[in-house]
Amino acid sequence: MSTSGKPTGGASLELRGITKTYGRAAAVRNLDLKIEAGEFVTLLGASGSGKTTSLMMLAGFVEPTSGQVLIGGDTVTALAPAQRNLGVVFQNYALFPHLTVAQNLAFPLQMRHVGKPQIAAKVAQLLDTVQLADKGQRYPRELSGGQQQRVALARALIFDPRALLLDEPLGALDKNLREHMQHEIKALHTSLGTTMVLVTHDQEEALTLSDRIAVMHDGAIAQIGSPADLYERPVTRWVAEFVGQSNLLDGVIESIDAGRATLRLPNGTALGGACAPSLRIGERASALLRPERLALSRRGEASVAPAAGAVIDATVIDSLYLGHTVKYTVALADGQRLAVQLSNTGNASMPVAGDAVTLRTGVQSAWLMAASPAAHISSLERAA
Ligand code: ADP
Ligand code: MG
Numbered sequence: 001m002s003t004s005g006k007p008t009g010g011a012s013l014e015l016r017g018i019t020k021t022y023g024r025a026a027a028v029r030n031l032d033l034k035i036e037a038g039e040f041v042t043l044l045g046a047s048g049s050g051k052t053t054s055l056m057m058l059a060g061f062v063e064p065t066s067g068q069v070l071i072g073g074d075t076v077t078a079l080a081p082a083q084r085n086l087g088v089v090f091q092n093y094a095l096f097p098h099l100t101v102a103q104n105l106a107f108p109l110q111m112r113h114v115g116k117p118q119i120a121a122k123v124a125q126l127l128d129t130v131q132l133a134d135k136g137q138r139y140p141r142e143l144s145g146g147q148q149q150r151v152a153l154a155r156a157l158i159f160d161p162r163a164l165l166l167d168e169p170l171g172a173l174d175k176n177l178r179e180h181m182q183h184e185i186k187a188l189h190t191s192l193g194t195t196m197v198l199v200t201h202d203q204e205e206a207l208t209l210s211d212r213i214a215v216m217h218d219g220a221i222a223q224i225g226s227p228a229d230l231y232e233r234p235v236t237r238w239v240a241e242f243v244g245q246s247n248l249l250d251g252v253i254e255s256i257d258a259g260r261a262t263l264r265l266p267n268g269t270a271l272g273g274a275c276a277p278s279l280r281i282g283e284r285a286s287a288l289l290r291p292e293r294l295a296l297s298r299r300g301e302a303s304v305a306p307a308a309g310a311v312i313d314a315t316v317i318d319s320l321y322l323g324h325t326v327k328y329t330v331a332l333a334d335g336q337r338l339a340v341q342l343s344n345t346g347n348a349s350m351p352v353a354g355d356a357v358t359l360r361t362g363v364q365s366a367w368l369m370a371a372s373p374a375a376h377i378s379s380l381e382r383a384a
Pocket of ligand 2: 051052053091
């Protein structure tokens, strides 16, 4: 245990200049990724973006075409999976159906020639950890999907791995169960302090669980950062559109001052906001406006907030009543549609379809970034 009281049981993991090609196609391109000991990092990306391939190169099941894999600072590129001491939960990985839960858990330890009494103690401990203490004698088919997934987690943890690698472990579960398991995985990470690497295409899962998220696109990392970094400060339009719901307005940067810039839209509106450091005056750029940061009021009626920022005329196309929030689609004068999400204040004068409205962006709500996917292009150029 560290002085902070948080266990630091994990090892650091690193992919250094890793490329994996299949024939002429690259699944992963010159990837650099360093995961600190005890960190929870998620590889987030669409199907085919190279997440599984990257994870399997860490685990040792896929051999890189070039580059190095390091665990705890040591090069392990040539080591077999069993020599790396990493727990792995594979995508769609089934338990042994003919073995009980306890036998499934014992299996990795038997492979490692651990003594019987130690195995029994360890199996009991792990069953307890995943809250299945009374299910050891059941067969997998006698368990719910979530319980089976917990057994798979326990089995991956049973030899105290230096890191746990999880490939879409919750993909097959329904929404409620998935949320429950997310809490369990988070709790395991907190209590064990093991380094964890999760692969998912579910952005909400990535945002809730991770210390850092690496957004993968086309075999490269488009951006890596904390959930707030990705949501508040995406480096490109592509990341902005992939993480969360986004409205993007294009224009030209007119002025920059101390981390803030003004974007002039084609319709003449000036949009102020915090900006990416790489932006230059005169450059084409995009403003990101998250739906929940916008305010909407019937034209002519006073708006509660935000007081400052850009004020844009719009028309409500439709509204979706969700109980706690109302989701609007509004159209600007040039026809572009924006999503706006208002919390349901119970105010009788909330706008409805057909209303002429005033949209306010507020001072803090816009984020300005390059219109071209610069970060992604540069990573591809490095690989070429
Ligand atoms: P993800 O897990 O993000 O869906 P993968 O890492 O599985 O993506 O795959 C990345 C790319 O590499 C895909 O285009 C996939 O078709 C290709 N690929 C992965 N494994 C193989 C393989 N064994 N042989 C050929 N192509 C593969
Ligand atoms: Mg995959």
